[in-house]
Amino acid sequence: MSWFKKLLPSRIRTGTDNKKGVPEGLWSKCDNCNSVLYRSELERNLEVCPKCDYHIRIPARRRIDYFLDAESGVEIGADVGPSDPLKFRDIKKYKDRLSTAQKDTGEKEALVAMHGKLCGMNVVVTAFEYGFIGGSMGAAVGERFARAVNTCIELRAPLICFSASGGGAHAGSINFVDANGQGECCTCTIIRAIHSLCFCADGPDYGRSVCKSCHVR
16 A cells, blocks of 8 residues: 555545446446446347347347247257358458357358248248458358258248348359259259248348349348
8 A cells, every 4th residue: 555545534435445446247238328237138138228228239149049938049040150161361361250250140141041930820030240351251151051941841930031231252153052962953942942031130231132043132
């Protein structure tokens, strides 16, 4: 303790040694109005700022958890991970970008797909994770999406997609090859045979067609 602090009465000493730190994850900041908000309050309000009504970006998995009935979601294609068949590199290796994205988001790929219940009704839901290289659509995204469509056929359930993608990855020619290698046109034909609904979430893509060649939305 410095000589100056020793002169201060004990009742007004404000030493930092006994100060407790704020628990990590307790607060969030609104990107629009800069208000500091309780995380618990934001979660109750479904990530909408109570001060300015700004819709804060929601991770894909949390979005699906909010959307489906509690504890009803079963993930589709969780075993499907990314690949780098072209050994692509710009200023950074693609495999390094994948590693960074996986570490930052906790996801293996840019698309999360689940089937579950919505008000007791069977549904299949997909959501893009924008934090994963801008929701970039690599080969594994196409595989997961195709599996989600096949699950819709099996369950005779509607498909709901939350789009938040910056577009296709460098592997654009292979990003919608399904599990049987049949390609995007087969998948799009199946989509037209079922009920589907796409919500525009965020990101520069703003919900453009998932399959650009067939204009399926």
